[in-house]
Amino acid sequence: MPSAIVRRPGPRLAEGLVTHIERTPVDAALAVRQWQQYVDALEAHGWTTIEVPAIDECPDGVFVEDTMVVYGDLAVIARSGANERRPEAAEAERTVAAQGYRVTHITEPGTLDGGDILKIGSTVYVGQGGRTNDEGIRQLREALAPLGAEVRAVPVRKVLHLKSAVTALPDGTVIGYEPLVDDPQAFESFRPMPEEAGSHVVLLGEGRLLMAASAPESAKLFEQLGYQPVVVDISEFEKLEGCVTCLSVRLRR
Numbered sequence: 001m002p003s004a005i006v007r008r009p010g011p012r013l014a015e016g017l018v019t020h021i022e023r024t025p026v027d028a029a030l031a032v033r034q035w036q037q038y039v040d041a042l043e044a045h046g047w048t049t050i051e052v053p054a055i056d057e058c059p060d061g062v063f064v065e066d067t068m069v070v071y072g073d074l075a076v077i078a079r080s081g082a083n084e085r086r087p088e089a090a091e092a093e094r095t096v097a098a099q100g101y102r103v104t105h106i107t108e109p110g111t112l113d114g115g116d117i118l119k120i121g122s123t124v125y126v127g128q129g130g131r132t133n134d135e136g137i138r139q140l141r142e143a144l145a146p147l148g149a150e151v152r153a154v155p156v157r158k159v160l161h162l163k164s165a166v167t168a169l170p171d172g173t174v175i176g177y178e179p180l181v182d183d184p185q186a187f188e189s190f191r192p193m194p195e196e197a198g199s200h201v202v203l204l205g206e207g208r209l210l211m212a213a214s215a216p217e218s219a220k221l222f223e224q225l226g227y228q229p230v231v232v233d234i235s236e237f238e239k240l241e242g243c244v245t246c247l248s249v250r251l252r253r
């Protein structure tokens, strides 16, 4: 059975970082309900969820995906490009290690956020230009090479992370909202989506795509393509540049 690491939002969520969008007020109580619905959606589709203890002093702790990259039996613990977010990694590391993963670390001067990593088979795309630096990419390549992964750097300048711009469908097609994708040609096959949030899907298995309620046109398009959208409202996390991918680390082993 697949499982997913998640982390409950803390009391300072509303103070989370915003970089590319205007700050708007976050309803913390609504955010907790939305987070629970996100967890419920994972569980309803066969995913066991494993909680990292909440980290009250870090407003962005809920975006647990950024703390690591999991590939095969290895968890590469990230060193965030945002100083304020670095304390999030320690407990996340303990949680993934307790699941039986080997652990290695991105070390200074390398920086890397898990949100910058998009895995498609043995190809690992890494966003370059935001939170992840060249040294972080070099270290990731070195860590994953023995596992047969090919790490490819792609530019990210218009959004926070690579996976804010693009994710991939089960058949490997990369999807993105073109105005926010720096180089669509960096990917073997690219499909433009009609909405920004339509570029973000979590593959739940059996053609089901977890996605945000803020992309209804994209949901229709996915249905036409033969997929089954599983829709969650994550408005309060979107106000902090979060999306469906960043709220969990999927463990498929």
Ligand SMILES: NC(=O)NCCC[C@H](N)C(=O)O
Binding pocket: 016, 017, 018, 019, 060, 063, 065, 066, 082, 085, 114, 115, 116, 160, 161, 163, 164, 240, 241, 242, 243, 245, 246
């Ligand atoms: N992987 C992601 O898309 N993470 C979203 C992180 C949002 C958070 N407010 C941040 O700026 O780090």
